[in-house]
Amino acid sequence: MTTDVGTGHTEESAGGGGETRIEVRGEELWLLPARALWWPARRMLVVADTHFGKGSLLRDAGLAVPRGPEGEDRVRLTTLVRRYQARALVVLGDFLHGPLAPDDPECAEIEAWRASLAAVDVVVVAGNHDRGVRRRWLPPVEWREAALCEGPFQFVHDDADPAGGERLTDAARPFTLSGHVHPVVWLGSPRRRGPRVPVFWRRRDGLVLPSFGRFTGGWTVRAAAGDMLYAVGPERVVPIGRLT
Amino acid sequence: MAEAARTADARGASAATTQARLARARDWFAARGRRPFDFQEDLWRAYWRGESGLLNAGTGTGKTLAAWLGPLLESSEQERPGVRVLWVTPLRALARDLCAALAESAAALAPHWRVEVRTGDTSSALRAKQKKRPPQALVTTPESLSVLLSHADFAAALAAVDALVVDEWHEFLGSKRGVLLELLAARLKTLSPGLRVWGISATLPDLDGAMRTLLGPAGRGRLVRSTLSKRLVVDALIPATMARFPWAGHLGLALLPEVLARLERARTALVFTNTRSQAELWYQAIVTARLDWLTSTALHHGAIDTAVRARVEQGLKDGRLRCVVCTSSLDLGVDFPPVDTVLQIGSPKGIARLLQRAGRSGHRPGETSRITVVPTHALELLEAAAARRAAERGALEPRPGLTLALDVLAQHLVTLATGGGFEADAMLREVRGTSAFASLDDGEWRWTLDFITRGGAALAAYPRFRRVSEADGLHRVTDADIARRHRLAIGTITSNASLAVRFVRGGDLGFVEESFVARLKPGDAFIFGGRTLELVRVRDSVVYVRAAAKRTRFVPRWQGTRLPLSAALGGELLELLGEYAAGRRSAPELSALAPLLEVQAAWSAVPTAASLLIEAHQSREGHHLFIYPFAGRIQNEGIAALLAARAARERPHTCSITTNEYGFEILSAEPLSTREEDLRRWLSPENLAADLAASVDLSDLSRRQFRDIARIAGLVDPGMPGRGKSTRQLQASSALMYDVLAAHDAGNLLLSQSRREVLEAQLEHRELAAALGRLRQRAFTIRTPGRLTPLSFPLWADRLQTQTLSTETWQTRIEREARRLEVLSDSAGRRR
Missing domain, CATH: 3.40.50.300 (P-loop containing nucleotide triphosphate hydrolases)
Structure with missing residues (x-):
């Protein structure tokens, strides 16, 4: 298994849990169909954009959203942590959808969820939706405003401007794991559109994770030459190459 | 007799008053060298008798004056503060010109009257002025009228309305805007009990039904027809x-x-x-x-x-x-x-x-x-x-009104709750007075009230939800933010996620759908608004472009613009083909098509109203079954899906379906039976609803259908123009909302409405049953032409085009095949 950083070409292999294993800077990473990333060497689980509290904030604004999706997401997260026996869980930003009032029932649920994972380090790299969270209710996790660096990787929320703006970094920077854009692609042909699926988006020096929260939208990826896309199916992660 | 006369006196104008008004109207016409048409005078008289009704007239026949002079002459006799005549038009763009037309006669007949426009384009200065001093006549759209009712102080100004005129009622009929209008008319009747409602409609097959829909099942009215036919x-x-x-x-x-x-x-x-x-x-x-x-x-x-x-x-x-x-x-x-x-x-x-x-x-x-x-x-x-x-x-397509659109009802209720509030029992009576909601049952009413007050029927499922609250018997919206967002949401009935197209140096060009832009990269050229543009970047729901140097034929596709062939037109097509088959060239177009139809007749048969043509054909691609019901694209799609599903139930197989306006192709690896009894069984109208539900992916269709429902019912935030980022936190797509509701509040009636709309509006379930009933009457003509025919060729070509990515290859393949068939048909012609 080799990775050619110059062209961005990656070799990958499929694993028994439906994951696709890729190698980046000498480290093996698993792309899980649960929209999460597993770094076996560090026993670290990485997800992005959970957007907890979204339903609550929408109900506050008069939009009739039922309760349920975020609770289900937390159960999925716990299941993953248990299944892989993760030591650390890193959330790449937008942990909350917005600042929550301390008396919001969602806060108590997040606290209970955190307590159930007492043996795991939970680190949140704050995202744009997490702005102002400190002033209202701060979740009981390791809260970081700055990037987290581990091994050859840096963990951030937003990796520059994927919409076509200038990149923040040069080629020598660490490989960046990020979230923020909720990447998806439409399968099918231009004339007959297939389903819309979340993707892992492998770029020259970074990997963008799909959003973990089920109650979140998606942004259609504008992949550049050399980028790789991995579609997240219900049971497997499948490399699909370049598709727009 | 005496009783009747007394009633007429009490409700309508005396004979002397009527004559005086008629004289003024005739004078006004005479000053322009014209005379009123009989139908115009008929309508005025009916209006002055206190009647509501429907005017059947096309453009350019004097319909505007027919509906306008009655209210103008009567209401201007007695001044009262508030709006006296409300004129509703389907398009904002029409409002300005209409206003000018109404103002012209008002200037002569009621010089103190102001005729003004109120639409989404009205400036805030004029809006403020209208609030202080309402004009006597207001030209507006259903959406703007809704917004007016959401302001408690303006609702009071609408208590003086004598006449509500709905222009181009046929355009509203059968749509959710029509349902909204029915509710608005009912509200105005409550506010102003003497209100008369008049619709103006182009010719429809069921004008009485169209009138009943507007006036409500209990409302009686007069049908006036313009005698002028162009x-x-x-x-x-x-x-x-x-x-x-x-x-x-x-x-x-x-x-x-x-x-x-x-x-x-x-x-x-x-x-x-x-x-x-x-x-x-x-x-x-x-x-x-x-x-x-x-x-x-x-x-x-x-x-x-x-x-x-x-x-x-x-x-x-x-x-x-x-x-x-x-x-x-x-x-x-x-x-x-x-x-x-x-x-x-x-x-x-x-x-x-x-x-x-x-x-x-x-x-x-x-x-x-x-x-x-x-x-x-x-x-x-x-x-x-x-x-x-x-x-x-005069065989026109019927246009029945929609019923039980709970999304529209929910929106309307929130509108009234924003504009001063409503009392539930009185409101239910008012709502049931409309044709759209005459059959609304107590459960549906209760659910709709729960939806706007608690979010859903399951009380516990929606903590912290607040939109409408009930206090002292009144349902009201008290939160200013929710009121403001609701007003923005009124009227966003259509429009998909669309992005503004703007020049980098400034200047708006219009809108394209997001799905189109998603396929473009910066630097790509496309045609829009008659110009060739180059995509520069997409930022904050704006597509920035510049004039392109290169040429392209890439044109955005907008969704929702493809109308199917109507059943009425499909029936006429079969009639004409039948005449051709009987040897009558009864239209010049039939003679022009003779070369095509001759080949069709020689290789297979020409379908007619009496016979359903079925062609079976085998090729390297598999087994093709072509059937031509001439029922329009949507109906054909439904029939094909049904047939494929029923055949597969008896013997599992996979197939691909292609449809056009005339018929469909089912392509399968294994041959389908072409025995008439099998085909008749698969095309039977019996057990249709259940088989149809099993044959198409209803959940995917209703998720898409839910887009409009979610927007109308206020389940998704409308977003605020020019305030892109600040409201992004409240955005959740309707598809997402559909999935969340399906998983966590399956009893939500808006979900069932979505499924019902898919069956009724999209798959046109009732029309499909009728179409299958007609097929059953026909003889089945089953042919095995051994090659593609003029009727099957377009279906085959369409499928190829849909399945293949490269345009080059399908173009070449189709051209090659067309040439081959032309050569074949030439030699066949020589043989004859």
Whole structure:
């Protein structure tokens, strides 16, 4: 298994849990169909954009959203942590959808969820939706405003401007794991559109994770030459190459 | 007798008053050298007797004065503060011109009256003025009227309304805007008990039904018909050479020289297309061919910026423009007197629509309206003939009103809760007084109230939800933020996630759908608004573009613009084919199509109203079954899905389905039975609803259908123009909402409404049952032609085009196959 950083070409292999294993800077990473990333060497689980509290904030604004999706997401997260026996869980930003009032029932649920994972380090790299969270209710996790660096990787929320703006970094920077854009692609042909699926988006020096929260939208990826896309199916992660 | 007279006196004007008013009206006409038509006087008299009703009249027949002078002459006799006449029109763009037309007679007959417009385009200064001093007559849209009712102080000004006039009622009928209008009329009747409601409608098959829908099941009314009927001519451009193996788009621009010749002879021409993309292509083609017409040719469709559209409309009125290429965006509206030529590119799709478009020429009473169909493939020639035949017989498509649209009801209830509140029991009576909600049951009413007050029926499922709250027996919205967002949401009934198109240096061009932009990279060129543009970047829901140096034929596709062929038109087509089969060349188009139909008859058979044609054919691709019900694309799709599912239930197989307006192809690896008894069983109307639900992916269809429902019911945030980022936190797509509701509140009635709309509106379940019933009456003509026929070729070509990515390959393959079949049919002809 080799990775050619110059062209961005990656070799990958499929694993028994439906994951696709890729190698980046000498480290093996698993792309899980649960929209999460597993770094076996560090026993670290990485997800992005959970957007907890979204339903609550929408109900506050008069939009009739039922309760349920975020609770289900937390159960999925716990299941993953248990299944892989993760030591650390890193959330790449937008942990909350917005600042929550301390008396919001969602806060108590997040606290209970955190307590159930007492043996795991939970680190949140704050995202744009997490702005102002400190002033209202701060979740009981390791809260970081700055990037987290581990091994050859840096963990951030937003990796520059994927919409076509200038990149923040040069080629020598660490490989960046990020979230923020909720990447998806439409399968099918231009004339007959297939389903819309979340993707892992492998770029020259970074990997963008799909959003973990089920109650979140998606942004259609504008992949550049050399980028790789991995579609997240219900049971497997499948490399699909370049598709727009 | 005496009783009746007393009632008439109490409710209506005395004979002397009526005569005095008639005299004033006649004088006003006489000053313009004209006399009122009988139907106009009939309507005024009925209005003064206190009656409501429906006026059946087309554009250019004096319908506006017929509906306007009655209320104007009566209401101006007695001054009262508040709005006295409300005039509702389907398009904002029409409001200005209507207002001018109404103001002209008001200036002479009631000089102290103000006639004003209130739409989404009305400036805030004028809005404030209208609030302080309401005009006596207000021209508005259903959405703006809703917004007015959401302001408690303006609702009071509507208590003086004597007349509600609904212009172009046929445009509202059968849509959710129509349902909203029914609710608004009921509200106005409550506010102003003496209110008279008059609709103005083009000809519909069931005018009494159309009137009942507007007035409510209990409301009685008078039907007034304009006695003027315009002469109508429908013809077709018949190409010099006719392809025997047509496929969609092949003829495409082939008739451009003939179209240019027509335009050359015209003073002002409207060129109607069925889709916006087609409008863009034809505009490009015309101005490329005739650069000297560049400044006198314009493009008009719904995605183009309103300011640009208004300039085009003004140009039409002034007679400055020679030609406007347009879509249904110009179907409606005030007259453009200079227009003398109307062309229809491609299938007219429906008869009522063709008549409407034809009516854009020859406005003055007594003039002839003419529309020329420009076929984009050979069989559309036949559609022109069928449409003419149906128009002559007055066989129009029926348009029933919608019922039980709970999304519209929820929106309306929140509107009233925002505008001062409502009392639940009285409200239920008012709502049940409309045709749309006459059969609303207590459970549905309770659920809708729960939905706006608690979020859903399951109380525990929606903590912290607040929208409408009940206090002292009144349902009200108390939160200013929720009220403001609701007002923004009113009227966003249509429009998909669309992005504004803007020049990098500034200047708005209009809107494209997000799904189109998603396929473009910066630097890609596309045609929009008649210009070739290059994508620079997409940022904050704005597509930034610059003029492109390179040329392209890439045109955005807008969704929701493809109308299916109507069942009425499909029936006429079969009649005509039957006449051909019986040896009668009863229309010039049939003679032109003879080469194609001769091949069809020789190799297979010509379908008729009495026989359903079924062709079975085997090729390297597999086993093809072609069936031609002529039921329109949507119906054909439903029939095909049903047949495939029923066949698969008996013996599992996989297949691919392709449909067009005339028929469908089922391609399978294993041969399907072609025995008549099997086919009849698979096409039976029995057990339709259950089999249909099992045959199509209902959940996917209803998720898409839910988009409008979620927006109307206020389940998704409308977003605020110009405030992109600040409201992003509240955004959740309707598809996401659908999934969340399906998983966590499956009893939500809006989900069932979505499924019902898919079955009724999209799959047209009832029409499908009727179509299958008709198929059952026909003889089955089963043929094995051994090759593609003129009727099956377009289906085959369509499938190829849909499945293959590279346009080059399908084009070449289809051309090769078409040549092969032409050669075959030539040799067959020689043999005969």
